Amino acid sequence: MSGHRWTWLAGATAALVVALGWSVATAKVKKPIDWVALNPAFAGATFVNDTETCRTCHDDTMTPYAETKHARAFAVNPPAGTGECESCHGPRSKHVENPTAELKIDPASRARTTVCLQCHEGGARLGWKAGAHQSNDVTCSSCHSVMAKKSAKGLLVKATLGDTCYQCHAEVRADGNKMSHHPVREGRMDCASCHNAHGATPGLLVKNTLNETCYTCHAEKRGPYLWEHAPVRESCANCHTPHGSNQRNLLTAKDSFLCLSCHSYGGHINLPRYNRTSNPYGNGCSNCHVSTHGSNHPSGAKLTR
Ligand code: HEC
Ligand code: HEC
Ligand code: HEC
Ligand code: HEC
Ligand code: HEC
Ligand code: HEC
Ligand code: HEC
Ligand code: HEC
Ligand code: HEC
Ligand code: HEC
Structure with missing residues (x-):
């Protein structure tokens, strides 16, 4: 009996998600990429698709990783075909035989961004490719830490959202200390209340115009x-x-x-x-x-x- 009820509930939830058009990221690689184009050293390599093989040498890295949103999501729903680690690190059969760093993808390159966009294109990142961050070579790794959980949410590189941004926008922190300021440092709102860091609107604002952004609260x-x-x-x-x-x-x-x-x-x-x-x-x-x-x-x- 209860089995049926859960099946029904799961079905209904899936139908609701489809009906409302929610874009929940699933572990499915929506947009597979050409690894050889990112790094020619991938030529001839295949997906090992077995995290236990990686663990024999990378246990130190995998322990903090286990706390991240990715590890938790993939434990339930691992990326089909590529396996978990290799969905971001590419086919590693050659690496397992001869572990060198030749398959490395430079974190500061746009190629690394392509790896993430396999699953995260669209949604808030609809405008990413035309946005001020992408065009200034800011990559996903500038703001996100994926191998270790450093922030309560959002897999950010710093503990707070503001600190993530202040790495490069120190003058905005200085402004926030002036007599009159939005309550960002008091924790009542944050940069994301007005900005979409992934966006392409002028000023990377959450709405198309400055006034529309202000009207969301005023x-x-x-x-x-x-x-x-x-x-x-x-x-x-x-x-x-x-x-x-x-x-x-x-x-x-x-x-x-x-x-x-x-x-x-x-x-x-x-x-x-x-x-x-x-x-x-x-x-x-x-x-x-x-x-x-x-x-x-x-x-x-x-x-x-
Ligand atoms: C036999 C031990 C061994 C196994 C198995 C192994 N690695 Fe490695 N891995 C290494 C060593 C050693 C390095 C450091 C290489 C260097 O810096 O020259 C490394 C480096 C890396 C790096 C950083 C450099 C790069 O290429 O991007 C990643 C990512 C990585 N391994 C992922 C994996 C994954 C994923 C697996 C499982 C499919 C795996 N490794 C299996 C030994 C191993
Ligand atoms: C969501 C994408 C993603 C997944 C999944 C992922 N990695 Fe990584 N990994 C990265 C990125 C990006 C870096 C570069 C450093 C950073 O951002 O923390 C990295 C760095 C590494 C490094 C080198 C630096 C270090 O911390 O020692 C190793 C080794 C590594 N990953 C192994 C693994 C293994 C093993 C798995 C599977 C258990 C895995 N990764 C899963 C994206 C990923
Ligand atoms: C194989 C698909 C896949 C790839 C590749 C991938 N992700 Fe994810 N990502 C997911 C899934 C699934 C979730 C969990 C979504 C959820 O539960 O809402 C997620 C969640 C996230 C989150 C939200 C974390 C939170 O606490 O809410 C961030 C940030 C993120 N990914 C960044 C990245 C970055 C950066 C990369 C590239 C280094 C990357 N992802 C690569 C599938 C992927
Ligand atoms: C300039 C900083 C910055 C860059 C660059 C950046 N992000 Fe984000 N990202 C954020 C912030 C801030 C949040 C919101 C976190 C929160 O609200 O807690 C976020 C949230 C997310 C989320 C979870 C919420 C959602 O929109 O689904 C995902 C997934 C994500 N980013 C993926 C990416 C990917 C993929 C890239 C590279 C294409 C990227 N981010 C580049 C700052 C950045
Ligand atoms: C790795 C450095 C880096 C980080 C981290 C970073 N930015 Fe940026 N940001 C830039 C660069 C470079 C530009 C483009 C040049 C400029 O306007 O200063 C930019 C531009 C902007 C702009 C202006 C866009 C325009 O059209 O004028 C806004 C708004 C912005 N960033 C917000 C944020 C927010 C919010 C965060 C944190 C979630 C953040 N940035 C994190 C480097 C960064
Ligand atoms: C003591 C009160 C007071 C102060 C202070 C004051 N105003 Fe006025 N202002 C008025 C009143 C009352 C009117 C309407 C006069 C009328 O209807 O003939 C007016 C009218 C105006 C008008 C419309 C004139 C027109 O042609 O109809 C302007 C523009 C204006 N004020 C600007 C200013 C500016 C700029 C300042 C500051 C430098 C200022 N006011 C300070 C009371 C004040
Ligand atoms: C109350 C809304 C709001 C909040 C909160 C906010 N910003 Fe802004 N920000 C704006 C507006 C509006 C602009 C001007 C955009 C334009 O001129 O197109 C702007 C511009 C910027 C710029 C472009 C350069 C400049 O100074 O004009 C950067 C960088 C920036 N913001 C970063 C941040 C960071 C980092 C945070 C969090 C500490 C933050 N902002 C919080 C509304 C906000
Ligand atoms: C960016 C330019 C700008 C600023 C700054 C500005 N105004 Fe105005 N104001 C205007 C314009 C344009 C009008 C419309 C004039 C018209 O219709 O002839 C106007 C109209 C007015 C009127 C009605 C005048 C009339 O003739 O009916 C008053 C009163 C006024 N402003 C007061 C102020 C006060 C007080 C401030 C400062 C708090 C201020 N304005 C700041 C541009 C400005
Ligand atoms: C012509 C100049 C001018 C423009 C343009 C302007 N403001 Fe103001 N604003 C003021 C002045 C002057 C005060 C202080 C009013 C006072 O002391 O009575 C103020 C105060 C405020 C306050 C705090 C007090 C209150 O009324 O709640 C908010 C919030 C505010 N403005 C929002 C906005 C928003 C949102 C916009 C754009 C839709 C805007 N302002 C456009 C001049 C302006
Ligand atoms: C996410 C909500 C949010 C957005 C978006 C927002 N504000 Fe505010 N604003 C606030 C809050 C909260 C306060 C503080 C009110 C308080 O302390 O009671 C505030 C205060 C203000 C004040 C008064 C500051 C003071 O010293 O008292 C002004 C002026 C203001 N906002 C203008 C703007 C303008 C202009 C924009 C668009 C660029 C904007 N706000 C966007 C939430 C917002």
Whole structure:
């Protein structure tokens, strides 16, 4: 009885996965590669397809590897044909007979990336080949560690996602220490809240435009408003910087200077209470123009309510 029930459940789950179009990576090599093209030394080699053979010499490497997501997934569902280790390391019959490093694939080469894309093309990596990382020779191994588990999730090379990125983007860490910043260092969000490291959008953002990215969390800024403020629709980056600022509210400049970069004094009679950049009202122009992002008030045309 219970056997039937589980079979049904497995079938139903599979049907659901298909119906919803979930792209769960399976151990199946979706896109087999030509190993000889990656390294001519593979010519004539065949797949040993037996991890116990590898263990006779590589037990030290295989012990930490056993904790990784790959080892766990492959224990249930090993890659057909190639076997587990050789799905990433290529056919190794010649290596088993004469163990040298001649079959090595340079971790910094795009060829190594091809190895991973056998199973991971598509999904979040749909745009990988056109993205800023690929075109700057950043490879999967720059961010991912596959032989040992070093992060709680994502098989990253460092313990945290931020540290993985700071290897190359140290200036973003410095920005995160400024007075006003998104709560990345507090652990309430991370770089992946706004970026897809595998993507191809401008700025590797999770959405196609900067504003769409911001609206995922600041939905109220999307409007539409009865009285729009043109630069807000155009780009939040007209006034804000994403990673950190020494001005309040992640502003690119003290707000009176910011406003005056586009608005001359013309709008006001030239009285200090309007136009002084370091005015006594504290927050400069937004002391009176409280609805900088747009107003829904019938008389909010000048963004003062
Ligand atoms: C008889 C012992 C032996 C067996 C069996 C063996 N290896 Fe090796 N392997 C070595 C030695 C020794 C090295 C280091 C070679 C060097 O640095 O010159 C090595 C290096 C490697 C490397 C790093 C260099 C490279 O070629 O990329 C990988 C990966 C590797 N082995 C994978 C495997 C896999 C997978 C298996 C099982 C199919 C396996 N080995 C079976 C002895 C062995
Ligand atoms: C998902 C792909 C993948 C699988 C599966 C995999 N490896 Fe690796 N292996 C790599 C990559 C990439 C490196 C380069 C170093 C790194 O990223 O950690 C590597 C490095 C190695 C090395 C050389 C460096 C070291 O740690 O000593 C050996 C030996 C090795 N692997 C053996 C194995 C064996 C044995 C298996 C099977 C139990 C295996 N690998 C499974 C991708 C893989
Ligand atoms: C033979 C197919 C195959 C190959 C080749 C392969 N992977 Fe995977 N990978 C998988 C499977 C299966 C999973 C587990 C998916 C799951 O459970 O959601 C996985 C999971 C992952 C994860 C997610 C880990 C986590 O904690 O969620 C990362 C990152 C990853 N692989 C990176 C790589 C990299 C980098 C390479 C190349 C060095 C590579 N993979 C090569 C099949 C493969
Ligand atoms: C610039 C850094 C970086 C590079 C390069 C990179 N990744 Fe990732 N990858 C990440 C981060 C960050 C995550 C998200 C981890 C998390 O959310 O915990 C991730 C997640 C993943 C996952 C699991 C989630 C998913 O999308 O399925 C897989 C699989 C993966 N990467 C494969 C790859 C492969 C294959 C390559 C090379 C083509 C690659 N990555 C290159 C940073 C990178
Ligand atoms: C191995 C070095 C390296 C690592 C690690 C790395 N990057 Fe990059 N990243 C680069 C290079 C090189 C460029 C392209 C040149 C530039 O814009 O600085 C780049 C560009 C970018 C860009 C700008 C893209 C554009 O279109 O202007 C973003 C955003 C980015 N990386 C985010 C990340 C995130 C998030 C991580 C961590 C998950 C990360 N990077 C990890 C090297 C790296
Ligand atoms: C709140 C959203 C957000 C978060 C969180 C975030 N970024 Fe960004 N990042 C952006 C935006 C927006 C841009 C500008 C993109 C553009 O101009 O096209 C950007 C640009 C970048 C660039 C390109 C160079 C630059 O400074 O303009 C890099 C590199 C980068 N981010 C890395 C990171 C890293 C690393 C993290 C995590 C520590 C991170 N970002 C966290 C939104 C974010
Ligand atoms: C993943 C969610 C998320 C995304 C995406 C996001 N933010 Fe935020 N934002 C937050 C959180 C959380 C805070 C902190 C709110 C708090 O402390 O109560 C914040 C705070 C702010 C602040 C106020 C900072 C301060 O010093 O008080 C500004 C300004 C801001 N975000 C602008 C942006 C802009 C511009 C974008 C797009 C580039 C963006 N945000 C994208 C979550 C997000
Ligand atoms: C014309 C300049 C300007 C533009 C463009 C702009 N902002 Fe602002 N933003 C400000 C100012 C000024 C403040 C401080 C407001 C105050 O103190 O009353 C602020 C404050 C914020 C805050 C924190 C306070 C709050 O209202 O929640 C968030 C979040 C924010 N902006 C998000 C965004 C987003 C998202 C965009 C793009 C859709 C955007 N801003 C575009 C000027 C701008
Ligand atoms: C990037 C340029 C830019 C910045 C920065 C900017 N604005 Fe504007 N603002 C505009 C444009 C463009 C309009 C639309 C003008 C029009 O319709 O004639 C506008 C309209 C306005 C209006 C309505 C004017 C009218 O004639 O109805 C007010 C009030 C205003 N802005 C206040 C501010 C304040 C306060 C700040 C600083 C927080 C600011 N603006 C920053 C470009 C900017
Ligand atoms: C003491 C409050 C106050 C301060 C401070 C203030 N404004 Fe105004 N502003 C107003 C009011 C009220 C109006 C509407 C006047 C009207 O409708 O005739 C206005 C109108 C405007 C207009 C629209 C002018 C037009 O032609 O209709 C602009 C642009 C503007 N302000 C920009 C600014 C800028 C830039 C600053 C900072 C340098 C600033 N304001 C500071 C109260 C203020």
